Amino acid sequence: MECISVFDMLKIGIGPSSSHTLGPWRAAERFIKEVKDLQLFDQVSHVKVDLFGSLSLTGKGHATDYAVMLGLSGADPEYIPVDAIDSSIQTIKENKQLNFGHDKIIDFDPEVDIVFNRNFLPYHANGLKFTATLDDRIYESTFYSVGGGFVTKENEDSLVSEMSCEFPYLFNTSDELLAFCKQENKSISGIMYENEKSIRTPEEIDYELMRVWNTMLECMYIGCHTEGTLPGGLNVKRRAYDMHLNLKGDLLYETPWEWLQTIRKTKVYFRQILKWVSCFALAVNEVNASLGRVVTAPTNGSSGVIPAVLMYYLVIENHKAGEKEIKQFLITAGVIGSIFKKGATISAAMGGCQAEIGVSSAMAAAALCELMGGTPAQVTMAAEIAMEHHLGLTCDPIGGLVQIPCIERNTMGAIKAINAAELALDTDPLNAKVPLDKVVNTMWETAKDMNNKYKETSEGGLAVAVNIADC
Known part of the structure; x- marks a missing residue:
């Protein structure tokens, strides 16, 4: 394994x-x-x-x-x-x-x-x-x-972590992971934390998790405070700046963390929530499209989903949340991503955009579900629901750029993740008809059946329907 x-x-x-x-x-x-x-x-x-x-x-x-x-x-x-x-x-x-x-x-x-x-x-x-x-x-x-x-x-038998490790809890599937959760009476993040401790000290784990989060937060902050046009020739105007300007009002701040605190003071009507989540996702992927520094989650093209959903939890759902919840969210998301990596793919060149936005949405849904009190079975159900409704999503970037439709797709993946978590929290896992492992297998079979022109080649879909000259 x-x-x-x-x-x-x-x-x-x-x-x-x-x-x-x-x-x-x-x-x-x-x-x-x-x-x-x-x-x-x-x-x-x-x-x-x-x-x-x-x-x-x-x-x-x-x-x-x-x-x-x-x-x-x-x-x-x-x-x-x-x-x-x-x-x-x-x-x-x-x-x-x-x-x-x-x-x-x-x-x-x-x-x-x-x-x-x-x-x-x-x-x-x-x-x-x-x-x-x-x-x-x-x-x-x-x-x-x-x-x-x-x-x-070339000729390597398999892809393994760059770190040599012997995790105490080895799993390739969600069923195996859930069995460990039941056996040890631990959450999904709890099982994975024990695995991480086999290769890093608790202090190193905490430091690296917060470094990941601070990179995400800084990325959202930069994206929300940068206006102009994205490079590449499509003349795509940055939208996070104007959206953020309208949402934040007159609130003042000087640092990314102070910014997060001020957002907690804004209106939380349904429409504003949708806009904030979309704004966070847009911000990250506009930075990504500009050769900025982001966190692969699990890829750069889908890097806006997880930060947007975590930010949603911090600024909308739980104003008391801090480092503990941030670390728990990231660990849970990483676990779910690894199951897709082992059982299918996270490469759009192999599986289309379902392998990127679909996986990131599943990761975010699972992480949000655990933070909101979901059982391990509900957490994997949230991941399944999110991926189920991304199956077959093609990768067809116009001009070979991660701008259209990639940036907007991150907003959709984030919103679907929140919805999937809520659905899972209100569902008895015993009534679930589609387990996570089945949807992982289905995603991989769909990837293998998908025509190559819909796998990050810019030879099909929007990539040929819309020319750079049209932009």
């Missing part, structure tokens, strides 16, 4: 895409480590990168070329100053060189050395191959970005 940590499902990185940006970035880092481990690093004089399949078809719109260059330069997506990205890329383009591994200057012309190949490699839709020129030979290494920032190498 695979050990997938909560922090594997909730990664901090740069937008706009976990599979097309963060994944290739991490693959470039792994390539550098590989040549160093093989004691080939000092011999490298040149590197070429071939992008295949979906990485090629929508790579420009998802900044895959930027990610590869930054990864090969040794930059860390968790900590690189966002404002430094454009200048770093411009320097590489102008000089036709990069600082390989942040250790040696090598020749690198992005126009020549990053090749977009439309053909697909056999293992996964998101393939990339690094070719290094050494003193006396060529060295090649192929990787796959399999969704959510996860990366695997």
Whole structure:
């Protein structure tokens, strides 16, 4: 059984895409480590990168070329100053060189050395191959970005957590997870917390969970306070700024946490609640679309759902909630995401948008349900309801950009998650007809049946119905 940590499902990185940006970035880092481990690093004089399949078809719109260059330069997506990205890329383009591994200057012309190949490699839709020129030979290494920032190498048997671990409670399915909850008389988050303690100290877990949340909060804050037009050529106007301006009124604040406190003082009529949740989701994904720093939840393209639903709980449902509830929410969400990762996919290039927005909505629904007093069985039911009503959702980004329809889909996923949690809380799990494991299997079968043009290739759906020229 695979050990997938909560922090594997909730990664901090740069937008706009976990599979097309963060994944290739991490693959470039792994390539550098590989040549160093093989004691080939000092011999490298040149590197070429071939992008295949979906990485090629929508790579420009998802900044895959930027990610590869930054990864090969040794930059860390968790900590690189966002404002430094454009200048770093411009320097590489102008000089036709990069600082390989942040250790040696090598020749690198992005126009020549990053090749977009439309053909697909056999293992996964998101393939990339690094070719290094050494003193006396060529060295090649192929990787796959399999969704959510996860990366695997060609011929690896399976994808496992980057941390070696032996969880005390190993599960691949929700049935196995629920059995542990019953056996130990623990919540879903309680079981997963014990797993996390096998690889981190409680202090490390708490610190990292709050780092994830603070990144989410900052992302919402930035998105709600930034106006203008998103990059990429579609001329999409940011909407979170104006929506937030109308919702907040005259309330004053200076920090993201003070901002959260002031929102608690606003009206909570149904219409305002819908607008606030939508505003939070829009804000995150507008930041994501601008190469901002977000949390994959479980992907960058679906990164707005979980923050929006958690923020809803904090500012609407429970004004007394704080760090304890935030950590519980994130742990529960991560557990549910891992079940989809193990049993199906979180890659839109493999499963369409059901694998991103659908999974994120299920994660958020489950987490909200647990915070609102749901039993473990009701929590998995909430996840099932949310995913059930995203089955078959296609991925058809216009211009290969995570803007239309991706940003609005996060608002829909968040609203569905809240509704799913409420439905589960009012339902006896014994009366449920569709268990979570069945919907996970169904999602995977639907993914396999789905035409490739609806799997993040921009070759079907809205991506061909609407042209960039029309925008």
